[in-house]
Amino acid sequence: MSKYKIIMTGGGSAGHVTPNLALIPNLKQEGFEIKYIGSKDGIEKEIIKKAGIPYFEISSGKLRRYFDVKNFTDPFKVVKGIFEAINILNKEKPDVIFSKGGFVTVPVVMAASLKKIPVVSHESDLTPGLANKLAAPFCDKLCVTFPESIKYIKGNKGVLTGTPIRKELLSGDKLKGKEFCGFKDNKKVLLVIGGSLGSKIINESIRANLDDLLKEFNIIHICGKGNIDSSLDKKAAYFQLEYISEELPNVMALSDIIISRAGANVIFEILALKKLNILIPLSKNASRGDQVLNANSFEKAGYSKVIEEEKLNKKELLKAIIETTRDEEKYINAMKSSSVNNGVENIVKIIMKSIKNK
The missing domain is CATH 3.40.50.2000 (Glycogen Phosphorylase B;)
Incomplete structure (x- = not known):
């Protein structure tokens, strides 16, 4: 019997998925049951299913910084994704959400916030991507990789962890x-x-x-x-x-x-x-x-x-x-001479702390 349940999310590119895989062995050691929410046709679907992790699909609109006709329709996909994510969360009742970024994470993080489920996010790049910028107000903690990144995170939510690397x-x-x-x-x-x-x-x-x-x-x-x-x-x-x-x-x-x-x-x-x-x-x-x-x-x-x-x-x-x-x-x-370390243990500690603070 698992002590905790975590739902992970992230997608759109391999960079938003593989760090999640790096966390899985340590999360299992801590007694987590692990499930995943991703998009219907993103690269994450194949990678996560291959890893043997139960996978749930939701609608996901692409978030663009440039003009595109789809900018007028994709917000409706995000709203649809929020309702789909709420249904999944109601059924699965996770203790915590871990979000790695990418378009699909926005409805999941918003749904989790509405359900009062703790959210821990991770930003790999030096400055937060658009998905993490939108999701940040709904997160409890936003883990970062570069020391320079902390200044971009508002509300004392930023914490320097490094990036998770697979053993x-x-x-x-x-x-x-x-x-x-x-x-x-x-x-x-x-x-x-x-x-x-x-x-x-x-x-x-x-x-x-x-x-x-x-x-x-x-x-x-x-x-x-x-x-x-x-x-x-x-x-x-x-x-x-x-x-x-x-x-x-x-x-x-x-x-x-x-x-x-x-x-x-x-x-x-x-x-x-x-x-x-x-x-x-x-x-x-x-x-x-x-x-x-x-x-x-x-x-x-x-x-x-x-x-x-x-x-x-x-x-x-x-x-x-x-x-x-x-x-x-x-x-x-x-x-x-670099002092940068593998972020797996640091991130798992933040996830555990978020549950205890719930």
Whole structure:
């Protein structure tokens, strides 16, 4: 018999789901029964069901900062989602809600507030996303990853916890990673991560440099759904895949240098593993600029080399790889001196406290 029940929520991208998975083993140790509320067709549905967690679907309107005709209809989806979430909460009677952000969380958090159920949220990025901004008034605590984030949280709700990182990510097996990728020699390994949806500009820059890079590296290229280039399959030292989950710890353990977007989850995983890295944040033209702030924070701390997306081209990418490998010792030492820790235990403590304060 479980002591407590928690409903987790978060979706829209893998970055709003995988941190939830990192918390699950510790929550189970504390006696929690765990269930999940997500959208009907988001990436979270597949990930959570694969993890064997009971999953409830609700309607979810997208929250946009730009003009779109759907901005007039999606608020009705949010309202519908609130009523659907209330029905689920009435039936399940959770002790606490944990929200990781993304559009689907807004109706869940509002419904929980109406039902007087404690809500703990987590923001990975340096500044809160739109979903967490809207949800913040209905939360009891908003956990943050960056020390700089506390000043953006009103009402004394902000608490610095770090970001939750899955234990298995920290215990990857290099040999299993090498076998998975089919690499036959001992060249250094370059891992390219373009985010769960992939990045056209990063994919193109890597492939433009492929012949030069393959002289020095075996390459693992996580290129996003629908972005496999089958004409390159014959290159033995170039292993491309759309998305990776179970094998990620082994692939990251195998890697010597990582080129990545600058979503908070992935960069803190890179930091935890002390991997040489180059960050190419999603530009302010295509986002709210959170990745640019994340990357700048890491560059300032000496953890990362950063290339602005607007300046990314074949020549700049090759130059950055050469400079980063040349200064490897400097970057690794900076990461080793970091005081950032895995946020799992801190967040679970906040969740437990919220129940006791209920």
